[in-house]
Amino acid sequence: MSIPITKVVASVSPQGANNIHDRFRIARRRESLTDIRQPRILHPLENEGLRLLVLENISLDAVAAFRAQGYYVDHSTKAMSEDELVEKIGSYQAIGIRSKTKITARVLKAASKLLVIGCFCIGTNQVDLTAAARAGIPVFNSPFSNSRSVAELVMAELIALSRQLFERSYELRTGIWNKQSKGCWEIRGKTLGIVGYGHIGSQLSVLAEAFGLRVLFYDVVNIMPLGSARQVETLASLLAQSDFVTLHVPELPETINMISKEQLCQMKKGAYLINNARGRVVDIPALIEALQSKHLAGAAIDVFPAEPGANGAPFDDQLNSWASILRALPNVILTPHIGGSTEEAQKMIGEEVAQALSRYLGYGSTMGAVNFPEVDLRAIPAEQGGQIRVCHIHKNQPGVLKQVNEALSPYNVEKQYTDSKGEVAYLMADIADVSFKELPQLKERISSTDSNIITRFLA
Numbered sequence: 001m002s003i004p005i006t007k008v009v010a011s012v013s014p015q016g017a018n019n020i021h022d023r024f025r026i027a028r029r030r031e032s033l034t035d036i037r038q039p040r041i042l043h044p045l046e047n048e049g050l051r052l053l054v055l056e057n058i059s060l061d062a063v064a065a066f067r068a069q070g071y072y073v074d075h076s077t078k079a080m081s082e083d084e085l086v087e088k089i090g091s092y093q094a095i096g097i098r099s100k101t102k103i104t105a106r107v108l109k110a111a112s113k114l115l116v117i118g119c120f121c122i123g124t125n126q127v128d129l130t131a132a133a134r135a136g137i138p139v140f141n142s143p144f145s146n147s148r149s150v151a152e153l154v155m156a157e158l159i160a161l162s163r164q165l166f167e168r169s170y171e172l173r174t175g176i177w178n179k180q181s182k183g184c185w186e187i188r189g190k191t192l193g194i195v196g197y198g199h200i201g202s203q204l205s206v207l208a209e210a211f212g213l214r215v216l217f218y219d220v221v222n223i224m225p226l227g228s229a230r231q232v233e234t235l236a237s238l239l240a241q242s243d244f245v246t247l248h249v250p251e252l253p254e255t256i257n258m259i260s261k262e263q264l265c266q267m268k269k270g271a272y273l274i275n276n277a278r279g280r281v282v283d284i285p286a287l288i289e290a291l292q293s294k295h296l297a298g299a300a301i302d303v304f305p306a307e308p309g310a311n312g313a314p315f316d317d318q319l320n321s322w323a324s325i326l327r328a329l330p331n332v333i334l335t336p337h338i339g340g341s342t343e344e345a346q347k348m349i350g351e352e353v354a355q356a357l358s359r360y361l362g363y364g365s366t367m368g369a370v371n372f373p374e375v376d377l378r379a380i381p382a383e384q385g386g387q388i389r390v391c392h393i394h395k396n397q398p399g400v401l402k403q404v405n406e407a408l409s410p411y412n413v414e415k416q417y418t419d420s421k422g423e424v425a426y427l428m429a430d431i432a433d434v435s436f437k438e439l440p441q442l443k444e445r446i447s448s449t450d451s452n453i454i455t456r457f458l459a
């Protein structure tokens with residue numbers, strides 16, 4: 001069958017966007033501006049149906065969505081050991097896990113057909129990301145699906161701290177009636193200082209203003225404030241003006257202990273500190289001193305430098321040497337890293353990661369992959385039958401594009417985009433004017449280059 005030549009269009013570059021969500025939005029907006037036609041559903045040209053192994057408590061909606069797309073899904077609610085995985089993984093093209101299943105280099109070696117890994121959670125430490133990338137396997141997760149949940153928890157903590165809610169409740173549970181208003185405040189009209197105005201910080205800004213708080217924020221990047229929030233120039237300026245300081249920065253070398261003795265002294269007397277970001281962002285012994293001296297009126301802490309590995313494990317001085325002192329302080333809310341732990345966030349994680357896996361398997365898009373160059377191409381319109389999408393993962397070394405483009409040169413390359421990350425590079429190209437009987441030879445030519453890792457054709 002011969003495929004008709006159509007007009008050559010420019011490739012879609014994801015450059016210039018702040019993060020993957022912005023890039024998805026921009027890519028979708030470009031799609032809708034330039035091409036309002038229905039996208040064609042692509043399928044791998046290999047005859048074999050795609051098999052997915054889905055482990056742990058992954059949302060059943062995600063499992064149903066995979067089955068609805070025609071994938072063969074094996075689903076177990078339990079994690080698998082390394083040995084079990086080594087034995088089973090060889091027959092699957094995709095795997096979905098949460099945090100208990102470890103995908104080690106040994107597992108990846110046995111995963112001869114594996115194309116993609118979906119971590120249905122925030123972190124990806126359970127996967128050997130470098131070994132996966134070297135094997136041509138992108139890894140997807142869902143880092144921002146719980147932003148709203150964290151922002152809502154902060155709202156609860158603001159009120160709970162300023163009304164000494166946990167102390168009153170604890171007293172009454174022990175049989176003590178202690179009705180008082182001294183040192184208890186409304187949050188209306190107070191100043192909230194947000195450190196880090198990203199996904200969580202900016203959501204929180206909107207919620208806080210609805211409660212009548214004045215919002216200031218400090219961020220290393222200049223960001224357009226939402227509502228009436230105002231960005232301040234320095235952390236010191238934010239600390240000096242805020243009644244509540246809440247932290248929403250990532251853990252980076254420069255954010256470790258970014259709130260220590262000096263910064264705590266810069267906070268207003270009677271202010272409150274909230275940390276739902278990362279445990280090492282706050283110097284906790286310094287915070288304990290600030291609370292003991294009554295310079296701060298309270299704190300809420302959801303994240304700790306060392307956290308127990310499982311529910312039920314003790315939170316004690318063996319884990320963090322100051323744990324018992326912190327636990328005994330009044331008006332300190334301690335929670336076990338639950339900022340993002342809601343049913344809604346779990347559902348959203350399921351939807352987002354399932355979508356990323358489907359977009360990769362069906363369209364080759366690696367947008368949002370944590371270990372891989374992020375590459376995407378605009379959808380092929382439904383009525384444009386016969387185009388082939390080439391997805392070529394290869395070693396990042398000189399001369400590859402020359403070889404691939406020589407192989408593609410007899411055909412019309414409708415669009416093409418390539419990017420690299422570390423040792424791995426990824427090229428996507430839509431080609432027309434190729435007959436199906438030529439495809440095996442073309443595929444063989446591209447995949448037999450010495451830089452080839454994985455080559456797939458979608459049509």
Ligand SMILES: NC(=O)c1ccc[n+]([C@@H]2O[C@H](COP(=O)([O-])OP(=O)(O)OC[C@H]3O[C@@H](n4cnc5c(N)ncnc54)[C@H](O)[C@@H]3O)[C@@H](O)[C@H]2O)c1
Pocket residue numbers: 143144146147150195196197198199200201218219220221248249250251252254255276277278302303337338339340341
């Ligand atoms: N407690 C929980 O369960 C939970 C859940 C989700 C996220 N988190 C944590 O919350 C934090 C924020 O998450 P997010 O999704 O909003 O991240 P994000 O990447 O969207 O935003 C982080 C913001 O911090 C800013 N920033 C980076 N370094 C900074 C510095 N030195 N000073 C000031 N600003 C700086 C960035 O420019 C960015 O705007 C992360 O540490 C994340 O791990 C915790």
